[in-house]
Amino acid sequence: MQYFDVKAKMWKPLASTAPIVPLHCYCVAAAGSNLYVAGYDGNHHIYRYDTEGSLWEKLSHHFGEINNLCIVDEYMYAISSRCNQVHQRYSFAKRQWQTFAEVRLRNDQRFFCNGAAVLNSKLYVLYGRLWYSEYIWFKGNAGLHCFDPVKNEWEEKATTRRQHFGSSLFVVNNKLYVAGGKTNIDAKNGSPSGDPALVEMYDEENNTWSVVKQKHIPRGKPNARLNAVEIEGKVFFIINKFPVDSGIRIPPGERYPVHLGEWEKLAKIAPNAVLCYLPVKRKSLKSE
Numbered sequence: 001m002q003y004f005d006v007k008a009k010m011w012k013p014l015a016s017t018a019p020i021v022p023l024h025c026y027c028v029a030a031a032g033s034n035l036y037v038a039g040y041d042g043n044h045h046i047y048r049y050d051t052e053g054s055l056w057e058k059l060s061h062h063f064g065e066i067n068n069l070c071i072v073d074e075y076m077y078a079i080s081s082r083c084n085q086v087h088q089r090y091s092f093a094k095r096q097w098q099t100f101a102e103v104r105l106r107n108d109q110r111f112f113c114n115g116a117a118v119l120n121s122k123l124y125v126l127y128g129r130l131w132y133s134e135y136i137w138f139k140g141n142a143g144l145h146c147f148d149p150v151k152n153e154w155e156e157k158a159t160t161r162r163q164h165f166g167s168s169l170f171v172v173n174n175k176l177y178v179a180g181g182k183t184n185i186d187a188k189n190g191s192p193s194g195d196p197a198l199v200e201m202y203d204e205e206n207n208t209w210s211v212v213k214q215k216h217i218p219r220g221k222p223n224a225r226l227n228a229v230e231i232e233g234k235v236f237f238i239i240n241k242f243p244v245d246s247g248i249r250i251p252p253g254e255r256y257p258v259h260l261g262e263w264e265k266l267a268k269i270a271p272n273a274v275l276c277y278l279p280v281k282r283k284s285l286k287s288e
Helices: 261-267
Strands: 002-005 010-012 024-031 032-041 044-050 053-062 067-071 075-079 086-091 095-100 110-121 122-133 137-146 151-159 168-172 175-179 182-185 191-195 198-203 208-209 228-231 234-239 241-251
Touching: 067 110, 067 122, 075 110, 075 122, 086 234, 122 168, 137 182, 168 234, 168 241, 175 228, 208 261, 234 261
Parallel strands: 024 067, 110 168
Antiparallel strands: 002 010, 024 032, 032 044, 044 053, 067 075, 075 086, 086 095, 110 122, 122 137, 137 151, 168 175, 175 198, 182 191, 198 208, 228 234, 234 241
């Protein structure tokens, strides 16, 4: 396990950690002093890490690959990129899994999950869409679906303005954004391709999407590896589909591009590494 030192602009190991190492990590979420990692070691597990006791344990499940973990109140929601898998949530109080309502997707289309995010105690999931007609694959704009835990039901929201595949869904200043990813996807292997997707913001009140202009992010390396995006005067990096707030703030009226070269090491991690924000005690930041 490592943490990124924003002052030194480099990755450093966390002290006093002895993790149960999965062969592959899919996603991660933090709740209180606990870190939850969905992974695979021959079987699918959720790995819980107690930051206070520096202890790991396995939480068994039988739901296959989990690509998104989201915390809503007292539950952890597990969402798979495979739309035919039953969604599950884990009760922290009862320490057990339970099913919840199934999102209804059209049978004549293929769906590709662009991630999940929590806004105002509701779970949002964004799906890229493809459909096949007369020997041609057509791509549609991404569809947003909202789950209300109180009602235990899903509601289909507005589609995005443009196509999104392999993108990230996240919240900034109580607003929902999609960034990163591509405008196309290989129908056979599910690999995103084509041009970089645009950044879009969802207006919850009016149920509409709008494109966010990128005025201060230079094109080309190293920015291509960092997947830098500008949102509300802040610079985020989309690293392994995880949005990292760089702390860079763009002054109002600024006309010059932002220099991002010193952040290049942030993207130098394994492609199957997962990231999250996690509060830890200062003593744990002392590298071994």
